[in-house]
Amino acid sequence: MRPHVDQRQAQVREILRVRGSVRVAELAQELGVSPVTLRRDIEAMAARGEIQRMHGVISKVAAGHAATAASVSARATAPAGDGGEGLVIGMVVPTTEYYYADVVRGAREVIEARGARLTVGLTRYLPGEDRTQADRLLSTGADGLLLTPTWDAGSPGPGEGAWTAELPVPTVLVERWAPPGHPAAGLDRVASDHAHGAARAVQHLAELGHRRIALASRETPTSARLRAGFEAAVAALGLEPAPAWPEAGAGAAAGQGPLAEAELFARTLDYLCTAVQESGVSAALIHSDTDAIMLIPRLQARGVRVPEDLMVITYDDEVAGLADVPLTAVAPAKREVGARAAGLLLDRLSAGAPQDVPRQHLELLPLLTVRP
Known part of the structure; x- marks a missing residue:
């Protein structure tokens, strides 16, 4: 990295340390750089977990978020080819905005770091669209699925969602739960403990x-x-x-x-x-x-x-x-949820992975950030 890039990113960190957050457009003017140049810096800093960004605003990372970002970054920089070469992972989510932006980001970082490729299907919470998107991703060659079905209560109602347990590829539920006795209860899942x-x-x-x-x-x-x-x-x-x-x-x-x-x-x-x-x-x-x-x-x-x-x-x-x-x-540890779900699915798909390993239900504890 060239010295002036280091200096510019150091300025960004210092400004966030003092102010907490700043609009990207205002920051570009203040630093005297083009928005394109600043966006490249922001992409690099966000990927390292140094800052948070959302809708034209960047902010410093709270202590709890920093730990999560560092954990995801460590996995994202693992040696490529760790059991994922050439695999295609399909991910069905309601949206790639707001809550799910970080979930998808965490999954993508782990998937790409292990030499696999992520494809995404969006449902916009439309009834039945999750199955349509899952079928579409399977038809285009997905080897495994990360799935967030449109279940209104976060878990399926009576007679709902049994198809998720009949998919022909390994599947991990993301931020969804199935009650004991439901066919989908036997799937791997990763969720926040709300x-x-x-x-x-x-x-x-x-x-x-x-x-x-x-x-x-x-x-x-x-x-x-x-x-x-x-x-x-x-x-x-x-x-x-x-x-x-x-x-x-x-x-x-x-x-x-x-x-x-x-x-x-x-x-x-x-x-x-x-x-x-x-x-x-x-x-x-x-x-x-x-x-x-x-x-x-x-x-x-x-x-x-x-x-x-x-x-x-x-x-x-x-x-x-x-x-x-x-x-x-x-x-909620949204980015970590995506990362853990992706890692779990890739482990299932790894060549030579034992087929009798017990399924896992992981719940990640949200963090409380106290502000004065």
């Missing part, structure tokens, strides 16, 4: 003296696990339960069909305001970061001060550190 992540947030808030804590999470593939961990922690710590979360199907039950995005957001806002003003709730875990960042000014406009009246922890930690007042957040 229940632990929610419980860790409750524990932290209880340590700060909060006795009545709310969970605000729309219905997503993550929410069932979040709620289970949240409720278990509230009970284990002897905390006072918060008001019940509004029933998700209220609008549909009244014959109005599913609630629109704006209505769901309004219901969350109403729930939190009522919980604080009428039920003594003093803290909340909000899923996700974007919801929290949008909710906070609206809560304050309705007389709920944050953090004076309501301490907020967010779940996902995608943009929590970029809020006006950086928010404490729980971060």
Whole structure:
């Protein structure tokens, strides 16, 4: 690397150390370099786990993220040809944006480091599209699959998803679970322990003296696990339960069909305001970061001060550190999930790999990042 490249990247690290985050366009102007040149530096620094990047913004790596990035980087730089030469790995995910951007990145780094190639199919959460994409990847020569099916609760409902256990190639479920007795329960899987992540947030808030804590999470593939961990922690710590979360199907039950995005957001806002003003709730875990960042000014406009009246922890930690007042957040190890899943699948596909090795169910614990 030429000296001026070293110096420029050192400047970027120092700026992030002082400011925490910065927009890429502004940084290019400040450093007097072209956006193309700066993007090359950012790509190199992100690949080494030195910085985080998202939607035109880069930020410094929190301590927990640094450990994950270093772990992924170590595997990504392993000698090529470690049991993956010439293999094609198909990966079916809902999207390559937001949460799954890091999952795909972690998988890609490990797959390419071992001499294999990654191809991706997107479902956009459309019903049945996961099977369509899996079949397409198989028809183009995929030797194995990393699969994130569109299961609304993160696990299949009755009669759903049995096809995943009948695929003709080794398959690893990624950020999905199948209950005991379901055909897919015998597949390898790698996922975040979202229940632990929610419980860790409750524990932290209880340590700060909060006795009545709310969970605000729309219905997503993550929410069932979040709620289970949240409720278990509230009970284990002897905390006072918060008001019940509004029933998700209220609008549909009244014959109005599913609630629109704006209505769901309004219901969350109403729930939190009522919980604080009428039920003594003093803290909340909000899923996700974007919801929290949008909710906070609206809560304050309705007389709920944050953090004076309501301490907020967010779940996902995608943009929590970029809020006006950086928010404490729980971060699933997304990149590591992708890396572990890819490594597990490649191990299954390696020439000479024993066929009787027990299947594995790996759950990675999310990290709590406390911000002042």
